[in-house]
Amino acid sequence: MMSKIVRTQASFLYTFILIFGFYIVAHGHLTPGGGFQGGAVIATGIALIAVAFNFSNVKRWIKKTHLTAAEGIGLLTFLITALIGIGTSFFYNWLANSGLIFGQRVSYGVNPGYLNTAGTLPVMNLAVGIEVFGGLGVIILYMLNYVKEVRNDAS
Amino acid sequence: MILEEILQVLILIGLIISGYLAIKFRDLLACAIALGIFSFLLSLEFYILQAPDVAIAEAGIGAGLTTAIFILAIRGTSRWEVEE
Amino acid sequence: MRNALLCVALLVVLGCLLYVSVNPGDFGVSRGEHLAFGEPKYTDMDDYFIHNGQNQTGANNIVTSIVFDYRGYDTIGEASVLFTAVLGVGVALRELRKRRDKNDE
Numbered sequence: 287m288m289s290k291i292v293r294t295q296a297s298f299l300y301t302f303i304l305i306f307g308f309y310i311v312a313h314g315h316l317t318p319g320g321g322f323q324g325g326a327v328i329a330t331g332i333a334l335i336a337v338a339f340n341f342s343n344v345k346r347w348i349k350k351t352h353l354t355a356a357e358g359i360g361l362l363t364f365l366i367t368a369l370i371g372i373g374t375s376f377f378y379n380w381l382a383n384s385g386l387i388f389g390q391r392v393s394y395g396v397n398p399g400y401l402n403t404a405g406t407l408p409v410m411n412l413a414v415g416i417e418v419f420g421g422l423g424v425i426i427l428y429m430l431n432y433v434k435e436v437r438n439d440a441s
Numbered sequence: 442m443i444l445e446e447i448l449q450v451l452i453l454i455g456l457i458i459s460g461y462l463a464i465k466f467r468d469l470l471a472c473a474i475a476l477g478i479f480s481f482l483l484s485l486e487f488y489i490l491q492a493p494d495v496a497i498a499e500a501g502i503g504a505g506l507t508t509a510i511f512i513l514a515i516r517g518t519s520r521w522e523v524e525e
Numbered sequence: 526m527r528n529a530l531l532c533v534a535l536l537v538v539l540g541c542l543l544y545v546s547v548n549p550g551d552f553g554v555s556r557g558e559h560l561a562f563g564e565p566k567y568t569d570m571d572d573y574f575i576h577n578g579q580n581q582t583g584a585n586n587i588v589t590s591i592v593f594d595y596r597g598y599d600t601i602g603e604a605s606v607l608f609t610a611v612l613g614v615g616v617a618l619r620e621l622r623k624r625r626d627k628n629d630e
Contacts, residue, residue, distance in 0.1 A: 315584040318493035326501035333509030377597035404584035
């Protein structure tokens with residue numbers, strides 16, 4: 287456990303790091319970024335909490351089984367989304383330009399950026415984001431097993 | 442254009458300096474921070490070279506996650522590097 | 526001796542980076558053509574993606590449409606690599622923890 291200043295700042299910044307990561311994941315098909323980058327940013331939030339707070343508390347707050355489940359579910363969603371389009375080919379973008387959800391048509395050129403576009407790309411972004419967040423979080427939690435608890439802190 | 446080149450040269454010199462400091466320091470916590478600065482400067486360089494996707498990945502993983510994992514490892518072992 | 530070698534290696538790396546950044550014109554020279562830095566010689570694939578990416582996938586971010594749509598197999602490989610890495614970390618660290626518990630008893 288670090289000092290009170292670090293803990294207060296970490297609990298304050300945690301929300302904004304999470305919101306920024308979700309923004310990167312959700313706008314992956316419009317702005318720079320995507321699933322991998324957004325998941326890494328969210329995992330950075332978990333790392334911040336793990337560095338700043340008491341380790342037994344962190345292990346109680348963030349369960350390892352949840353993160354492992356998130357990793358598996360993300361990879362499975364990614365593969366299933368790619369597999370649905372197998373009528374044409376693997377990784378066929380079966381939602382793009384279809385008029386359904388995420389199916390708005392976009393022509394070549396400058397546009398303000400519509401969220402309802404890009405077909406299966408937002409779904410895949412979300413799946414990869416969940417997978418990367420779970421995987422990197424599990425690595426951090428495994429690292430926590432071997433850290434000795436320091437008890438000489440005054441606060 | 443010339444301003445961009447000057448900035449690029451400064452970032453490259455900073456990369457070399459921070460990489461040298463990361464192996465020069467005896468305090469391992471300072472080494473981890475130097476590696477974090479290295480990754481941050483590298484992501485800035487990627488951004489100047491018009492690759493913002495790689496810049497976000499480098500800033501998130503290199504400067505954020507790797508530094509945190511190094512700090513966790515230092516807290517699990519010892520802080521000061523010892524001579525063999 | 527070791528420090529001197531280290532300094533020489535770092536200076537060589539610094540010189541290469543500075544040469545590429547200050548004098549970019551020579552970087553893309555092939556058969557007498559002078560290309561600016563960052564301007565590749567063959568651009569057929571880039572032009573195809575840039576001109577057709579928005580029509581075919583609807584994504585403004587061409588990089589994402591390449592990573593997840595045109596070159597999706599690479600992304601499957603990357604996701605599997607991450608999955609396998611996490612699996613390896615879990616196996617390695619879990620085994621060590623059990624051994625330490627056994628020694629404590």
